[in-house]
Amino acid sequence: MIKPTSKAQFDELIHAPLRLRICASLAPVEWAEFAQLKQNLGVADSVLSKHVKQLGDAGYVDIERFAKLGRSHVRVSLTRIGRRAYVGHVAALREITAE
């Protein structure tokens, strides 16, 4: 296992189960389309929108809207702050399991 690059720090915002799952899904990718994220998590549009907005308001995720070939797309990605908070939160969870 790689040594985490972020200090273990429990994050209340990320700790909510769905927001943790959103961050976990976004962690191995640069960005994911909203539709794919919704399909992977198996949640409704409104529920995902609400949680993504909360993460976005905290500066943890970046939401990019654009149109391509007449279709609108929404891309979601973890920001640098969000990635650091997420890695720190995962490290904190590991610390708890190791206690």
Added chain:
Amino acid sequence: MVSPNDRPGQDDAAGLLQSVAQESEQMVKTSGNPRGLLTSVVAVSAVVFTLIQAYPPQAYWLTLLYLPIILWYVLAQRGRAKPRTLINSPSLLTGAYAGYFFLCVLLINCLRFWDATRMEEVLAKILVTFISGMFLVTKMQTAYNKARVEDGNDQAN
């Protein structure tokens, strides 16, 4: 910040870590190449590598089969999540991935010594190349996916 009382217990934390790993693996799988694409690449490569020794002209024409595979790859990438560039992944460079990669190179070189001329020998060689190639490529893919999950959950940069 949460108070110490709001922190999850050991069991809850373990469950959350398990869910984190599952979600990351799921995203890695769906953002990667479809399994059928990988199988097609290995199948076409097995046929081309075998026929290039036995029937070179046909083998050159068969390389055209890579064109629909490339088209498939391009179409499969549309709308998929963009994989993150691996920043620091020792498990990828020194672990199973590198090991299986070198076994792949070794396999290709060893199979060059098998001079298949008759039809049944050619078919047997294609089959052996395909089966061993699929085994090694699947193992490489698994190691790569694991490295991506670890990188995503441990690298903040």
